[in-house]
Amino acid sequence: MIAVLSQYLDSVRENLRLDLVSEREVIDELQTHIEDEFQEMREAGLSEEEAANACIKLLGSAKLVARRIYEAHSQGTWKQALLASMPHLLFALLFVLNWWQGIGWLAVILVLVLGTAIYGWWHGKPVWLFPWLGYSLLPVVMAVLPLLYLPKVWSWVAVLVYLPLALWLVLTVTVQVIKRDWLYSALMLLPIPIIIGWLLSVDKEGKFLEFSLEHIRYLAPWIGLSFSTLALTVAAFIRLRQRWLRVILLLISGFLVLTMVAFYAEGSLGLPAFLVLALVIVGCLLIPALMERRIRGGKQQPRAEDAT
């Protein structure tokens, strides 16, 4: 296939943001279409260049074609919506039913979350995977907290060794998800500012990491409510087709849930913390989008050189 047509298909592929199997099917189908059309135009007497340009003109903008195909595929089923919202619902149940105090329930949920995330990761990264993935990374980051309770010198050593490793793992997974679609990465990171908000709200008289169990018990229904709202957000996200609607949904829901945290925390979460967390929500959307642009920019550069 001549370069300009390959570049056209590459451009469609870059903007499709589908799972690998669907992406391959779409590109193969478009390729056979282009080959048929190109051949017919060549038989009609057009030069290679004329025929290739005519094929591209008839198909229209690669970005537009990719966006339309994305919208045809993007709407998940209700089953996928339910599956994607499950980790948030489990987290909500953890607090509403007071399971968070039972080590058994915590272990069951941890195994379920990790198992589902690993299964989804090795089975084509389906749309329902990403919220599970976010929660599976949570224990990796949260494991740093018990390290802070070690004797002082050991605590510093453990944190200095563990934290970079944990952050490296989180970053690697996030970059992999961004390569698929930055929106899924935003979906994965969405609970982070909410969890930090609750952590800051339940600390004991302003002392970070000294939690009052009684205060957690008091806030538990509202913690459950906030994660149920996230579950609804995820279900709606999976059912929506348009990307811009998905972005707006994540932003509105993020701010709404953060406001709920601030309201039910009854002053435990101050205005500066609220504003910083609001910025974190914007960052959860903006940073993956910018990273995707950078990753794609890096990928496209050699191709442009090849073509010249």
Added chain:
Amino acid sequence: MAQRLELMKGSSESLLLCLISQQPMYGYQIIKELEKKSQGYFKFKEGTLYPALHRLEKAGLIEGKWQMLPSGRQRRYYYLTDKGYRLLAVKRSQWQDFLIAMNLIIQPASA
């Protein structure tokens, strides 16, 4: 031309289902058949054909299957599903009713 496109927008689903019901077809063939059968009246914009086909497939109205050609190339043929046949029957009946009603107003003598 713009009016024709508007008319087609609302009926593209029916047109695709009807064509595929006559024989399994692949994308490029659909464009050519539509143009030939409508004597050049309908020209499907190529960039909109595949999203439309994939929407119909996701809705379970058609099913795409890869077929190997003697040349070794593969083509994706679309087949109408049972659900697709049922919807097509409904669409045909709606279209008949619409045509009769339109004729009653636009060409009262012939109606």
